[in-house]
Amino acid sequence: VMTDRGSASWRAPSNIALVKYWGKYEGQIPANPSLSFTLSASHTTTTTHFRKQSGTASFPTFDLLFEGKVKADFNPKVRSFFERIIPYSPWLKDFHLEINTENSFPHSSGIASSASSMAALSLCVLEMERLLYPSMTDDVFLRKASFLARLGSGSACRSVEGPLVSWGQHEKISAGSDLFGTVYRGSVHEVFRDYRDTILLVHKGQKTVSSTAGHSLMKDHHYAKQRFSQAHSNLSLLLDVLENGDLEGFARIVESEALSLHAMMMTSIPYYLLMKPNTLAIIEKIWEFRKETEESLCFTLDAGANVHLLYPANREDKVLQFIKNELVAYCQKGQYICDQSGQGAKKL
Ligand code: PMV
Numbered sequence: 001v002m003t004d005r006g007s008a009s010w011r012a013p014s015n016i017a018l019v020k021y022w023g024k025y026e027g028q029i030p031a032n033p034s035l036s037f038t039l040s041a042s043h044t045t046t047t048t049h050f051r052k053q054s055g056t057a058s059f060p061t062f063d064l065l066f067e068g069k070v071k072a073d074f075n076p077k078v079r080s081f082f083e084r085i086i087p088y089s090p091w092l093k094d095f096h097l098e099i100n101t102e103n104s105f106p107h108s109s110g111i112a113s114s115a116s117s118m119a120a121l122s123l124c125v126l127e128m129e130r131l132l133y134p135s136m137t138d139d140v141f142l143r144k145a146s147f148l149a150r151l152g153s154g155s156a157c158r159s160v161e162g163p164l165v166s167w168g169q170h171e172k173i174s175a176g177s178d179l180f181g182t183v184y185r186g187s188v189h190e191v192f193r194d195y196r197d198t199i200l201l202v203h204k205g206q207k208t209v210s211s212t213a214g215h216s217l218m219k220d221h222h223y224a225k226q227r228f229s230q231a232h233s234n235l236s237l238l239l240d241v242l243e244n245g246d247l248e249g250f251a252r253i254v255e256s257e258a259l260s261l262h263a264m265m266m267t268s269i270p271y272y273l274l275m276k277p278n279t280l281a282i283i284e285k286i287w288e289f290r291k292e293t294e295e296s297l298c299f300t301l302d303a304g305a306n307v308h309l310l311y312p313a314n315r316e317d318k319v320l321q322f323i324k325n326e327l328v329a330y331c332q333k334g335q336y337i338c339d340q341s342g343q344g345a346k347k348l
Pocket of ligand 1: 019022026034114155156
């Protein structure tokens with residue numbers, strides 16, 4: 001039986017997609033399957049204090065503090081998140097929540113916080129739900145947390161567990177679902193068990209076009225059908241590469257996915273660009289470096305200008321040297337974040 005008041009605290013990481021989710025149907029159903037590395041250093045910590053509202057309520061009330069301060073511009077996002085999840089967790093409407101949230105990475109660094117923040121908030125909600133239904137198994141807990149996170153921000157459903165999570169149906173992933181992320185349980189070569197992601201901060205400003213707008217531009221996109229089928233086949237190829245440890249194959253697929261994502265933006269109506277000149281300068285440097293040294297590093301991009309450098313942990317010394325010598329010059333204020341693949345969210 002649920003107490004009238006209490007608190008829940010979770011930390012959830014960001015994630016970086018290797019095969020990208022871009023385009024969705026009604027109800028946050030992805031147009032194609034995706035697969036990501038769960039990250040570790042880039043995360044959101046959320047603590048929720050809750051108490052029962054007096055009388056009968058039709059909607060939860062909440063106060064939101066971001067890094068200890070009231071941040072009213074986040075309220076509509078949280079409100080519409082609650083609207084979407086109330087049908088699945090109707091008990092929530094009787095409560096008042098005080099939500100305290102903070103990110104490990106600098107605000108508006110161009111690192112998307114929607115995945116980590118929606119995952120952390122969903123886990124807090126589920127923690128409350130577990131008090132109400134104490135017989136809930138861990139499996140159900142994680143699955144429903146991912147399900148709710150998806151309703152907040154699609155890619156957030158891949159931020160609950162780790163280190164490799166898929167979302168969406170694919171013939172080679174039997175556990176795959178459109179409704180929540182699942183840990184990829186297929187065989188994974190040793191080289192991919194400890195992977196680094198160094199995030200080069202190229203541009204810290206607000207995105208000119210939101211991901212929500214980007215997804216909806218896929219609806220009438222000239223290349224939508226081709227893109228969704230490309231994602232399917234790239235995921236197929238990637239699963240083979242993950243099994244056999246082919247780092248060149250990995251780079252080919254992952255870089256193709258990043259550039260295809262941005263190609264969709266450049267060919268939608270209206271068209272737009274999220275890459276910056278320094279994004280391209282970094283990509284060319286990476287290709288040069290790879291040609292010269294045969295080091296196994298590759299890049300990927302999110303819906304933004306920052307560059308994620310992916311490489312095996314044992315290449316770290318070489319790659320960090322390269323970053324310091326050649327790439328830092330293209331980063332805003334010389335900033336980059338050292339992250340790595342991780343195990344998923346943690347209860348605090
Ligand atoms: O979760 P959203 O709706 O913000 O979509 C983001 C999608 C990408 O980050 C661009 C790709 C992905 O699969 O994470």
